[in-house]
Amino acid sequence: MKAIVTFILMVALALGHGASSAAPRTNGGFMGFCAFQGAKLADGHWLGAYCLYDVSTWSYSYTWIDLDHCLANNGGELISWEDGAFSGSCNDCSIANTSTTLHLTCACWDPQGQKKLSSTIDLNTALHDAGGCAGCFSHTGNMSWEGP
Numbered sequence: 001m002k003a004i005v006t007f008i009l010m011v012a013l014a015l016g017h018g019a020s021s022a023a024p025r026t027n028g029g030f031m032g033f034c035a036f037q038g039a040k041l042a043d044g045h046w047l048g049a050y051c052l053y054d055v056s057t058w059s060y061s062y063t064w065i066d067l068d069h070c071l072a073n074n075g076g077e078l079i080s081w082e083d084g085a086f087s088g089s090c091n092d093c094s095i096a097n098t099s100t101t102l103h104l105t106c107a108c109w110d111p112q113g114q115k116k117l118s119s120t121i122d123l124n125t126a127l128h129d130a131g132g133c134a135g136c137f138s139h140t141g142n143m144s145w146e147g148p
């Protein structure tokens, strides 16, 4: 029994190692691996950014992700929420960087639908880098080698 467990562990380690050396990629925090230089917002809900593809060569790819998969309008406040489709009730969106992160600011309808409230979310709390693509929850953006 012990031998079988050891064997399974060795196979798992070998598979894990094989996958990571075949395609060394980054996974994790958005601002740790994506750059706000070159970031763009299109149609109010598509975010484009350079994200680190391969940490061993520091190569970046450009990625577009539909933030409607990532954010919701919670009564006038932008929150991280899978398939929240925030752009249905938020507009006038813009992105701005601080020295360490990228913020999205929009005007979002309040719960009564009577007035719009300004709301800002730190995109580092909502997105990650999945191998050169920006991602959120189970969604990943697309990838191209050249920026726009």
Ligand SMILES: *[C@@H]1O[C@H](CO)[C@@H](O)[C@H](O)[C@H]1NC(C)=O
Pocket (backbone or CB within 6 Å): 036, 037, 038, 096, 097, 098
């Ligand atoms: C970051 O924001 C500052 C203003 O706060 C701006 O001057 C600068 O150009 C921005 N950098 C990038 C790469 O967008």
Ligand SMILES: *[C@@H]1O[C@H](CO)[C@@H](O)[C@H](O)[C@H]1NC(C)=O
Pocket (backbone or CB within 6 Å): 046, 064, 142, 143, 144
């Ligand atoms: C990625 O998606 C954006 C937005 O839909 C599109 O403009 C762009 O052409 C796509 N790029 C690739 C490489 O598929």
